[in-house]
Amino acid sequence: xxxxxxxxxxxxxxxxxxxxxxxxxxxxxxxxxxxxxxxxxxxxxxxxxxxxxxxxxxxxxxxxxxxxxxxxxxxxxxx
Numbered sequence: 001x002x003x004x005x006x007x008x009x010x011x012x013x014x015x016x017x018x019x020x021x022x023x024x025x026x027x028x029x030x031x032x033x034x035x036x037x038x039x040x041x042x043x044x045x046x047x048x049x050x051x052x053x054x055x056x057x058x059x060x061x062x063x064x065x066x067x068x069x070x071x072x073x074x075x076x077x078x079x
Contacts, residue, residue: 017066017067019066019067020065020066020067022043022045023053023057023064023065024065025042025043026039026043026050026053026054027053027054027057027062027065029042029043030050030054036050036051036054
C-alpha cells in the first residue's frame with residue numbers, strides 16, 4: 001500500500017484488484033437490505049452473479065472478495 005502525498009496525504013491508496021471493489025460493493029449494498037436485482041442494476045451485472053458473490057462471502061468470508069486467478073501462460077512440459 002502506498003501513501004498519497006500533498007493535499008490528500010491523510011488516506012492510503014490501495015493498488016488492489018479491479019475485481020475486489022465491485023464485489024465489496026455488492027456486500028455493502030446487501031448489508032443495507034437491497035435485493036439482488038437492485039444490486040445487479042447498480043453494479044452492472046446479473047442478479048445470479050450477485051447471489052454467487054454473496055453466497056461465497058457467507059461461506060468463505062471476506063477473503064472470497066479477492067480474485068483467485070494467477071496470470072501467466074501454463075508451463076510447457078519438456079519433451
